Amino acid sequence: MRGARTAAGPRTVLAYVIRRLFAVAMMLMVVTLTTFVIFFVLPKWAGSDPAYLFAGKQTDPAAIEGIRQKLGLADPVLVQFWNFVQGLFVGREYANGADVTNCPAPCFGYSFRTEQDVWPQLTEAIPVTLSLAAGACLLWVVGGVAAGVVSALRRGTLWDRTAMTVALAGVSLPIYFTGLLSLAVFSYQLDWISGEYAPLEEDFAQWFQTLVLPWITLAFLYAAMYARLTRATMLEIMGEDYIRTARAKGLTERVVIGRHAMRSTWTPVLTLLGLDLGALLGGAVLTESTYNLPGLGRLAIESISAKDLPVILGVTLFAALFICIANLLVDLLYAVVDPRVRIG
Amino acid sequence: MSNPDKTGAAQSGPAAPEAPEAPLSGLVPGEVAEAGSAAPSAFLEVRDLRVHFPTDDGLVKSVDGLSFQLEKGRTLGIVGESGSGKSVTSLGIMGLHTAGQYGRRKARISGEVWLDGKELLTADPDEVRRLGGRYMAMIFQDPLSALHPYYTIGRQIVEAYRVHHDVDKKTARKRAVEMLDRVGIPQPDKRVDSYPHEFSGGMRQRAMIAMSLVNNPELLIADEPTTALDVTVQAQILDLIRDLQKEFGSAVIVITHDLGVVAELADDILVMYGGRCVERGPAEKVFYEPQHPYTWGLLGSMPRIDRDQTERLIPVKGSPPSLINIPDGCAFNPRCPYADVPDGDRTRTVRPELRPVGERHFSACHMAQEERTRIWTEEIAPKL
Numbered sequence: 001m002r003g004a005r006t007a008a009g010p011r012t013v014l015a016y017v018i019r020r021l022f023a024v025a026m027m028l029m030v031v032t033l034t035t036f037v038i039f040f041v042l043p044k045w046a047g048s049d050p051a052y053l054f055a056g057k058q059t060d061p062a063a064i065e066g067i068r069q070k071l072g073l074a075d076p077v078l079v080q081f082w083n084f085v086q087g088l089f090v091g092r093e094y095a096n097g098a099d100v101t102n103c104p105a106p107c108f109g110y111s112f113r114t115e116q117d118v119w120p121q122l123t124e125a126i127p128v129t130l131s132l133a134a135g136a137c138l139l140w141v142v143g144g145v146a147a148g149v150v151s152a153l154r155r156g157t158l159w160d161r162t163a164m165t166v167a168l169a170g171v172s173l174p175i176y177f178t179g180l181l182s183l184a185v186f187s188y189q190l191d192w193i194s195g196e197y198a199p200l201e202e203d204f205a206q207w208f209q210t211l212v213l214p215w216i217t218l219a220f221l222y223a224a225m226y227a228r229l230t231r232a233t234m235l236e237i238m239g240e241d242y243i244r245t246a247r248a249k250g251l252t253e254r255v256v257i258g259r260h261a262m263r264s265t266w267t268p269v270l271t272l273l274g275l276d277l278g279a280l281l282g283g284a285v286l287t288e289s290t291y292n293l294p295g296l297g298r299l300a301i302e303s304i305s306a307k308d309l310p311v312i313l314g315v316t317l318f319a320a321l322f323i324c325i326a327n328l329l330v331d332l333l334y335a336v337v338d339p340r341v342r343i344g
Numbered sequence: 345m346s347n348p349d350k351t352g353a354a355q356s357g358p359a360a361p362e363a364p365e366a367p368l369s370g371l372v373p374g375e376v377a378e379a380g381s382a383a384p385s386a387f388l389e390v391r392d393l394r395v396h397f398p399t400d401d402g403l404v405k406s407v408d409g410l411s412f413q414l415e416k417g418r419t420l421g422i423v424g425e426s427g428s429g430k431s432v433t434s435l436g437i438m439g440l441h442t443a444g445q446y447g448r449r450k451a452r453i454s455g456e457v458w459l460d461g462k463e464l465l466t467a468d469p470d471e472v473r474r475l476g477g478r479y480m481a482m483i484f485q486d487p488l489s490a491l492h493p494y495y496t497i498g499r500q501i502v503e504a505y506r507v508h509h510d511v512d513k514k515t516a517r518k519r520a521v522e523m524l525d526r527v528g529i530p531q532p533d534k535r536v537d538s539y540p541h542e543f544s545g546g547m548r549q550r551a552m553i554a555m556s557l558v559n560n561p562e563l564l565i566a567d568e569p570t571t572a573l574d575v576t577v578q579a580q581i582l583d584l585i586r587d588l589q590k591e592f593g594s595a596v597i598v599i600t601h602d603l604g605v606v607a608e609l610a611d612d613i614l615v616m617y618g619g620r621c622v623e624r625g626p627a628e629k630v631f632y633e634p635q636h637p638y639t640w641g642l643l644g645s646m647p648r649i650d651r652d653q654t655e656r657l658i659p660v661k662g663s664p665p666s667l668i669n670i671p672d673g674c675a676f677n678p679r680c681p682y683a684d685v686p687d688g689d690r691t692r693t694v695r696p697e698l699r700p701v702g703e704r705h706f707s708a709c710h711m712a713q714e715e716r717t718r719i720w721t722e723e724i725a726p727k728l
Contacts, residue, residue, distance in 0.1 A: 241489040247440055248484075249504045249555075250477035263494050339494060339539045 024324040031320040109310030128295035136218035144223035148230025170224030179290035274330035278323040386413035393455035402668040406432040408619035419596040421610030429619040439472040478508040481561035485568035487548035491540040498536035523554035546577035618675035625705030635707035686710040
């Protein structure tokens, strides 16, 4: 990434993005294979059979054999994998002669539990998680960085110590503690928040209202890291020669700090953001189950507890895609933020 | 900034050595110095400047009673080892000595700094800030770290110009290109959009100089302007500074440990040791009739092309003094080969005052002037 001297024209960037997207596709193939092996091959070796999971309480050997036929579980593993991948792109049919289930592309299979296609469940859950993630992310970056800057400039004061203590609490307290606490206070006691989640395009007020607490809770966890990172970076930057130069030019402290010093905190913040966006889905799982938001995290929890393999597989693939795209975006942003980084 | 001790300054400050060469233009109009505190006639006059930094280990006396004057159109070279207080002096004048001191104990500064009839240490810091970049500008040692890595050269120059001039970006940009052209950067209209890391070391320093001079400052402080550069580039930069000074007629302070730089640029030389001035005078006097053992040591440690290579350089023995525990008496006494020449224990107990040893030439040494002249002409000079 670094070192190449050529300026990054739009074509270089496009070529880079295409190359990275290709790498993302390869990555997803590997993830697909791995998860497929874990969910559909390993259980067999452990003496379990996905067909039993699908069958639920009925243990009629004939019925199970029918399911096995229909899901193709009797085929060789490679064939099963091929069918799965093919389903992702062109859709597939599950048939055992008498009973045909059509699964259009992209086909992640259909849920053992609800006998619904996995794809619509995913598409319903993704906007919820994205709303949660984007809002919380915005909140924690702005809040964390602001708190860090103020702490750095008022180093050693009461504000600094208070902010850093709160930050420490933020890092240490788990979501299921802060989340439940906030629910107990704001929802049960004060009754400020009520009702079910509604999609953004249907009911903005309801969407916003149900997401405020999750945003704050999730952001609180991450903001702490950003406050501490920003504070440390800022203290370092304020001692840099170019800050002295900025002062020597006769700039006001406001411009020196707000422009020259702030500009340099972006890079480390972005680095951390890249790592955190990847791990964010983990935080979303806890937040969504605490606040009962119908997102990917809750879908994951529900499907895991029901051993609903196709849904788990779908969620996993989406998590992987999310991480890959987030990383790609962060790498692209690097080049925007730091002119010394060259794309290519 | 603490209040300067004016009475103390009046007593311990050295006598004004010379009549100023020219009356001054009104730099900061409407400011008349209050009666009693004698506004100097020199363009820049520093009186008994002290910059002390409180640390956990004790008080670091980076600058401890420094006085000098500088006229417009002239160049003063401040010479000394690392840690002799050269850079802190310049930061003190610019009001930048507190930089990087966030949340720590603040630096203490006292004395007087008069810039064209205006005392800076007692002035409102905001007012001093507005003088920065406009009336006094600075070139720093390492242009790579002194320029903001994330802003283009042009943007940084434009910013420096627009702080002090109410012009639109386009005009300021034109001015930036003009300045880059003036300091010898090829294709200035293209390079104006380059980032510092896309410049070579010499080009960066040129850009830095362009930025410092964009407002035609009357006082330019160059802090080790060539230390980070190749020797060939050094000469170009020195030529550039000299040419620009002629063109703009500014007063220039060059801070360096390199006597070659001083020989190239300076009209006057001030030799610093342990935060104090040990010798001050016209360049030719300091080079050819130096009156302080430390100056001898500096001259002896300078490599010369006309000297036989088998001869070794004569380093100044020992190491620079700790600025927390500056030796009593003459700060140089532990390293001075002639410490025992003066009678009694004076070199170790009495701090030598800066005394005139010639026209505009001062030295702080306990040895009698005849003795020093003898040692220089008989013992030191023949070996150089």
